[in-house]
Amino acid sequence: MHIPDGFISPQTYLPAYALCAGLWWMGMHRLRARLDEATLPYVAVLTALSFVLMMVALPLPGGTTAHAAGIALLAVSLGVWMAFLAVSMVLAMQALLFGDGGITALAVNALAMGFLGSLSARITWRLLRPLHEGAALWLAGWVSVVLPALAVALVLGLQPVIAQDAAGKPLFFPFGLRVTLPALLMPHALVGVGEGILTWLGYRYLTRLRQRHAT
Amino acid sequence: MLELRDVDHRFNGNLALESVSLRVSAGERVVLLGTNGSGKSTLLKILDGLLTPTHGSYRYQGEDISPKRLRERGLNLRFRREVVLLFQNPDAMLFNPTVFDEIAFGPRQLRMPDVEERVRHWAQTVGVAAHLHKPPFSLSGGEKQKVCLAALLAVEPRLLLLDEPTSALDPRSTGWLVDFLAGLRITTITTTHNLSLAPELGRRALVLGENHRLLHDGPIEGLLGNLDLLLAANLAHVHKHRHGAVEHRHWHAHDWQ
Amino acid sequence: MHRANHHQALLLAYAGAILTATLVHEPRHLALGLLLVLILAGRQITRILLRTLRVVLLFNLTVSLGYVLLALLRHISPWDTLILINLRVLTLTCLTFLFIARVNLFQALGFSRTLTWLLVLAYSQALALKQVHEDFRLALVSRTPIRPSLRDRYRASAAAAAWLLDKGLAGAHQTALALRSRGFFDA
Numbered sequence: 001m002h003i004p005d006g007f008i009s010p011q012t013y014l015p016a017y018a019l020c021a022g023l024w025w026m027g028m029h030r031l032r033a034r035l036d037e038a039t040l041p042y043v044a045v046l047t048a049l050s051f052v053l054m055m056v057a058l059p060l061p062g063g064t065t066a067h068a069a070g071i072a073l074l075a076v077s078l079g080v081w082m083a084f085l086a087v088s089m090v091l092a093m094q095a096l097l098f099g100d101g102g103i104t105a106l107a108v109n110a111l112a113m114g115f116l117g118s119l120s121a122r123i124t125w126r127l128l129r130p131l132h133e134g135a136a137l138w139l140a141g142w143v144s145v146v147l148p149a150l151a152v153a154l155v156l157g158l159q160p161v162i163a164q165d166a167a168g169k170p171l172f173f174p175f176g177l178r179v180t181l182p183a184l185l186m187p188h189a190l191v192g193v194g195e196g197i198l199t200w201l202g203y204r205y206l207t208r209l210r211q212r213h214a215t
Numbered sequence: 216m217l218e219l220r221d222v223d224h225r226f227n228g229n230l231a232l233e234s235v236s237l238r239v240s241a242g243e244r245v246v247l248l249g250t251n252g253s254g255k256s257t258l259l260k261i262l263d264g265l266l267t268p269t270h271g272s273y274r275y276q277g278e279d280i281s282p283k284r285l286r287e288r289g290l291n292l293r294f295r296r297e298v299v300l301l302f303q304n305p306d307a308m309l310f311n312p313t314v315f316d317e318i319a320f321g322p323r324q325l326r327m328p329d330v331e332e333r334v335r336h337w338a339q340t341v342g343v344a345a346h347l348h349k350p351p352f353s354l355s356g357g358e359k360q361k362v363c364l365a366a367l368l369a370v371e372p373r374l375l376l377l378d379e380p381t382s383a384l385d386p387r388s389t390g391w392l393v394d395f396l397a398g399l400r401i402t403t404i405t406t407t408h409n410l411s412l413a414p415e416l417g418r419r420a421l422v423l424g425e426n427h428r429l430l431h432d433g434p435i436e437g438l439l440g441n442l443d444l445l446l447a448a449n450l451a452h453v454h455k456h457r458h459g460a461v462e463h464r465h466w467h468a469h470d471w472q
Numbered sequence: 473m474h475r476a477n478h479h480q481a482l483l484l485a486y487a488g489a490i491l492t493a494t495l496v497h498e499p500r501h502l503a504l505g506l507l508l509v510l511i512l513a514g515r516q517i518t519r520i521l522l523r524t525l526r527v528v529l530l531f532n533l534t535v536s537l538g539y540v541l542l543a544l545l546r547h548i549s550p551w552d553t554l555i556l557i558n559l560r561v562l563t564l565t566c567l568t569f570l571f572i573a574r575v576n577l578f579q580a581l582g583f584s585r586t587l588t589w590l591l592v593l594a595y596s597q598a599l600a601l602k603q604v605h606e607d608f609r610l611a612l613v614s615r616t617p618i619r620p621s622l623r624d625r626y627r628a629s630a631a632a633a634a635w636l637l638d639k640g641l642a643g644a645h646q647t648a649l650a651l652r653s654r655g656f657f658d659a
Contacts, residue, residue: 004528005568006561007535010494041651044590045644048597049636052605056633089594096577097595099527099569103490169553171497172560174539205634265610282613295617307607308615310624310631324618352634366615 005102087114141199222271249423
């Protein structure tokens with residue numbers, strides 16, 4: 001979901017930045033209240049970790065690979081705010097240090113993947129965990145991919161309506177919802193299956209790790 | 216056996232090696248000395264066909280070797296079977312569920328006969344036979360490295376490259392490893408920044424300087440007597456001493472306590 | 473302090489330029505902007521152009537071809553829109569790469585100690601972990617004379633991910649301790 005610069009109108013990205021800034025501030029505030037001074041190193045190191053984990057190849061048949069985002073895993077094991085901040089930092093680092101993903105799309109991506117993704121994963125997990133932990137984790141992973149894809153599809157698909165010239169021609173992303181919704185939702189519904197499995201495996205591993213560190 | 220000609224290597228514009236040329240014959244035991252960041256690991260990765268030199272050529276048994284050439288299956292099969300690299304961080308090499316599977320990985324890939332016997336033999340030889348059914352990650356650093364060694368030697372390679380094999384070992388394990396390597400009958404190239412161990416790891420010494428060039432290529436005895444070279448390569452240092460009332464300066468290898 | 477101000481000014485200028493390039497809808501003005509960016513790039517022009525193409529080519533080609541198809545179906549001319557959109561994308565992306573090449577982001581964020589520190593730590597840790605991850609990848613290549621099976625590749629990836637998680641979390645703890653011992657939190 002790396003949208004380059006130039007496809008999202010200022011009517012969209014400016015409010016998105018404003019909303020994001022508010023949430024970033026709130027996130028830092030809440031984390032500092034909940035945790036102690038170790039909060040900052042944790043955010044930084046988790047950022048580095050998710051940055052590199054996103055590079056770990058998820059092997060697919062035929063020699064190709066995919067990459068997982070790990071947002072659900074972060075949200076489930078460390079909370080929505082931590083996940084949101086770490087994902088935002090990863091996106092900012094990718095955009096501003098490596099030129100990967102647009103700076104105008106940054107806030108939209110941070111809101112969609114970082115906030116919506118973490119929040120939906122956390123809620124799914126909380127609600128379903130009493131029923132079946134494995135299923136709850138899998139669904140949390142799936143939701144954390146599909147809901148952000150839906151949000152990005154909506155944002156992109158609304159661009160022709162939000163920003164058009166006098167003749168009605170699009171100024172930014174040129175396709176409407178009828179194109180963006182299937183184009184983004186169908187592949188991500190599949191990617192979500194893999195992300196779900198990784199969330200489940202990753203969580204199991206983290207739990208074991210914590211027990212090992214605790215003893 | 217192998218020849219590097221005028222090899223340069225750069226990472227994103229940063230120099231790692233500059234005009235390195237060398238030949239190694241079958242059966243030699245070579246020790247490659249240099250401080251951290253002098254390009255030792257890079258050199259080994261080029262010799263293992265994992266990195267392509269930015270400039271210059273690498274030939275192994277008369278074949279040009281690079282990651283690109285190794286996409287040819289026949290060549291890759293032959294080269295990977297004959298040349299193996301022990302990474303500095305053994306964790307990077309371990310991914311199988313048990314130590315047994317780890318050692319059996321290479322032989323199984325090559326469809327060698329008697330995998331089970333082979334695994335037991337090498338596990339016994341390096342001393343990890345008691346751990347065969349444990350997961351590799353549960354072992355100590357020294358044991359992990361032994362498992363890696365067994366896994367590499369189980370395919371009967373002709374050239375063994377070792378990247379700082381003693382850097383994370385305690386004295387007892389270091390002693391074991393040095394004896395073990397001395398008993399192997401294959402070509403080895405071992406990197407270290409530990410000057411006092413160097414004579415045990417090879418008769419021929421290569422020195423990579425802080426300028427990423429080869430400063431020395433010759434018998435290890437010649438190197439140990441050449442204080443200027445050792446100081447230039449940052450392998451030894453000079454500092455003050457007090458013996459009773461007399462203060463004087465003399466040189467030390469970095470690792471001598 | 474003077475250097476920091478210089479980088480901060482460039483950060484502001486960059487933000488302003490990005491905003492402007494999304495408010496201008498006249499292709500000729502955008503083309504002029506692109507030209508200006510390329511002139512400012514100077515000797516780095518090819519590097520910046522190549523990096524830009526690498527990042528935008530796939531996405532823009534997909535969107536552009538799709539739009540041509542859509543325009544054909546609707547019997548409208550796609551060219552005005554295509555030129556505008558692609559010019560804008562090129563201008564913005566070249567601008568970002570120019571910014572990356574010229575501005576030290578760590579100094580540009582110098583107005584906030586927390587932000588700078590967060591970025592420096594995250595970045596340096598990311599580079600270190602990335603190097604380890606590269607070693608894991610190379611070790612698998614080195615150990616496989618025959619293309620590894622799906623199961624082996626899966627196991628190798630899992631081992632790398634597990635190691636990174638393990639070391640990453642341990643690292644966070646160590647960093648917190650080190651910062652506490654150096655009095656970072658007392659200031």
